[in-house]
Amino acid sequence: MKIEFLYWEDCPSHPDALARLREVLRAEGVDDAIDIVRIDSQEDAHRHAFPGSPTIRFNGVDLQPEGVQGSAMLTCRTYRTEAGRLSPLPTIAMIGDAVRTARLSRSGGR
């Protein structure tokens, strides 16, 4: 599985998000490497179609595609959790769902 973690240093949510991602991958038995990409400029943001920090993609698919809106920019990203709350961080459950979906997609399960 291709796993990308993109972040902007200025937004303080990325260490917690990366820790959650690693926790989920461990729990799901996924040992693929995480491609960690630091976004430092607007040019970087455009190049990586970066909608905000943190952004996590599995096989190129955003963890919460409906949360990707507007142009690429250096900003903190807002996630809507499964409980309906707004947060700068995806929850463990959201990341887990995305990992399982990516697995199913790759194995032709959906």
Next chain:
Amino acid sequence: MPLALRERLVSFSLPATDGSTVSADQFAAAPILGVVFWCNHCPYVKAWEDRVIALQREYAGRGVRLVLISSNDPVAFPDDSFPAMQTRAREKAYPFPYLFDESQEVAKKFGATRTPEIFLFDRERVLRYHGAPDDNMEDTAAVTHRYLQDAIEALLAGRDPATSATPPKGCSIKWKK
């Protein structure tokens, strides 16, 4: 550097989303004044927004006043433009003034760097708490330390806040280039 504890309130006079101009000395009668650097776009602000609104509503009857100030560059972040601020204040029925610091001078005078970032002043307008609203931005039910509320309660009771400073946690203020 942010204002240090025990430093005095910095004066300000800024346009509010309701069309008025709001200055710091308008709140002279309030026993506590909280100046909160804020904005529309930041997910940390969104995560804490309802709690800060509820806190203002809960303590309004005891004279506590919170004032929100957005200093973000609206060119870089159109969601933080003055019209967008007006929309947000209306949609959420903000129970506090929401002010636009277009020159960013007020944020600089306070030494604010984040949204949200709280500066809480006592009756003498001396800084008594600086930092975050509480210790769990994600989940109200999981909060163990209500820094802002505890500081308000302490000051209303004539005590020193048990916690007078915490690291502000949020988006950076978007300075003009």
